[in-house]
Amino acid sequence: MIISSISMKNFQCYSGEHESNTLHFSEGLNLIIGDNGGGKSKLYDAFYWVIHNQVFQSDQRQMINTRIYKDNLISDKAKVNCQVGETISAEVTLIVTSTGDKKYKLERIFKAKKLADREWESDTDSTILISEFLQTKWNLLPSAKYSHIINRVIPGHIKPYMWFQGEQVDSLMDLADSSALSQVVNLLSDISDYDDLISIAKNGASKADKDLKKHKSTISSDEVKSKYLNTQLEKCDGNIETFTSQIDACDQQIETAKLKIEELISKVDDAEAKAKYKAEKKVLEDEYKSLEKQLLEANNNSSNGLFRKHWVLKNISPFFKKFDDKYKDYTIKHNEKINAGKANEIKLPLNMPRPVHVEQMIEDESCYVCGRSAPKGSEAHEHIISLIKRKPAKNIFENDFSNEFENLYNNNLRYGVAIDGIDESIKSNFNNIIAIKNKLTKKSNDIKEIDSQFDILIEEDKSEDILGSYKTHTKTKEKFETNKTNISDKLKFALKEKEETQSKINNLVKGKVDKVKEAADFIFSNLEQLAKSTKQHVFESIISELEGFSNDIFKDMTAKNTSIKGQIKFKKLGYGVYIPEIVDSDGYIINSPNDSNIILVKLALIMAILTARAKWSDNYTLISDAPTSKMAENYTFGFYKTLSNKFKQSIVTTYDFLEDDRKAVLKNFNIGNVYQIEPSSPAGDSDNRSDLSVNIREVLL
Amino acid sequence: MISLQEKFGNLKPGYMPKYKDFIDQVAQFGGGAEGDKYTQAKSFSNTYELYIYAFFIGLYNDKRIDLTDEDKLTSFWEMKNWKPEPLTNSLLTCAIAVSDFDMNAIEEKDNDFISKQIKLVKNEIEAFANGGLELIKSAIDQDPELLEDDMYFIKLLST
């Protein structure tokens, strides 16, 4: 729906009839230009009042209801002109047009009867009437349909982002509120569906788990013990859940404290010097981490070295020698037995030398072992021939383990050479570890040095409150880091306990486990995990989409201003918790003293939300009262241009473009209707509210 | 055909129950991710690693504990599963070397005799391994901070 017009009758400073207080709007950027005190905010109030029955009370800086504001709603001028006994009313009429060209009229009326001078008997509340234009006339709709129509003008959940005052922007997007983005994601998407799936799977998993446990108890060799262990297991699960969420909470606290610290650092003096220290520290910390990793690796290597580099054999030589002697002894006796009773006592084992070599010796008539010649027919030649004719002795041994002993002997032989190098290998490993440790100590000292220099800078800082906050947040951070370490230890213990208990339960099980129950447990617990991780994936993709949109809009808005640097980054604080930050190209948080930069970022974020997937910008009207009020003048162009390009309809009140020569720029925009409004006091006393009305003049570009 | 390798492989040497806590303290039970070993302050990836190590420490320091059936040793994994295999074989050769295991005699005798001979080797393995465990444990009991030294077990080889 787009808003076609608004008209006021005796509503606050808009005294007089509807006809004299009507503004028409079309698609594009509609502007109502007026100076301070010119009726801009009261116009915003008029929009707000029709829909929400509330107006902004500037003293209390909050929206208050008609029931409380009462006859203050009515124009002072109208009240003065009203005779005692007469009834007057404040009215606002909004005409909206749907995409199907249906027209609706929303009228809110508040009546009061003048009893005496300054004495009024007013209605307890206002009344709203909604009519539809059919054929030639307005037809009042049944009140049951009202909320539906109002929702089509501006749904409640979008209202904060779509209808806002310039001064609200800051609080609308609290960059320190970690839940702000989650709320947006919930609004923007059907992510809650995944919560439903998680809940279905979780219930299923819990039931399947109980079933399986019960079943295992019934087929346990000790049912009582199984039951007891199951109770223990439940306790473990409870602890694990508690510890996990506590760790998550610590993470969030740590990250939040870090953000605050960063923010404070950028606020204090010598921000540049501090940024330099920070950068140096980061490099040192990265180097430190990498050294720690190297040390871990070296340590793992050295404990593996005991076995993989067989350092454990360091002093083995005398024992190898002892085995060698025993083996030698064995071989002699073994061969003696083989050769026993033979004519020629041959001490060499069977097939030694190898038959192929023996054959060559026979052919060459020469002994390869002693090098003497062995001519055919000689005793030596006969001896060589006898070698090849040897047959294995039968049944000499009950068992012949010679091959196995030989393998053991060879095994040691292979080690023999390597053993000599063990001392050197251990030494070089030690040296390596010592070198890494020295480097680590040095790095750690360097980091401490940087910290102390940094602390000096902070101490010297003139801004004492900042110093105080800095210390507080640093302490908070440290406290939660310690907490996290403690809880992580507890978690580790609980996980181990769970594993042990589970295995104890499984060990008690005898007989067959029901496959259906086992499968149900597996399937549901996996479904739960899957639903959770998918939700996380959906969340992250929306977040990254939103981040992209925000930066696109931010870029558009700052296109004409090269002095603006930085981009919007959504920092993850924990599971599903993100916080928007403005960072420079190196990823450092910028907390510029230049407020308008922040406002611009926040507006970019709001516009990104509105233009993102749900495309609210296509379906609803953005209404804002002085959105650029906190923005430096040279940024406004980008803002209006983006607004006019991205939103089907926007209605903005502003004091920008007051001077006629500045209006020329509006031709660059997709512009709707432009009005200039100014207060009018015919008697000439601008402070006299009982003489106040507003002049509305359409500006033709 | 009798295989000595098989017979040795099936041996399950044990340790005295009083070392159980100490073993839990320094060795990962049933293995585990290598990366966790250091952070969990476990020096050995497996019980058998510690056992092999303890055997050699006992052997080098000639510290043996003669065990009887009453010691009711806790056994863990058959030797055929110990790794690396060549190192296990070296351990075996040392145990054979220092025992009364008669390499020649078993080639002539029956299965029963072989089993008894194998038992002799097992006894040596257990005697030195438990001796080694006693040495290491008592040193650490006296000075628990020793374990904080990543190099302790390597240094111990040199003392």
Place this chain on the structure above:
Amino acid sequence: MAKDRNEMLKYFLKNKEFIVFLENEKICPTSISFSEPSNNLLVEAMKKMILSYCLDDSNLQTQKKINALILSEVRNS
């Protein structure tokens, strides 16, 4: 907002954890759809969960349907 089963399935199939599972099971993520039955029980159970949820079944009905699927698959295997 109407629940779109294909849209939901699409997001499950983009979930890294699930992709790793499918890789281990040697199932190609693109082969998974509501029209093509798969041989994997977890995949079928997930489809059943989405389908039943999008049909606005109650939580208990959805659980029951998944349990029925598990029962018939395990008995038939």
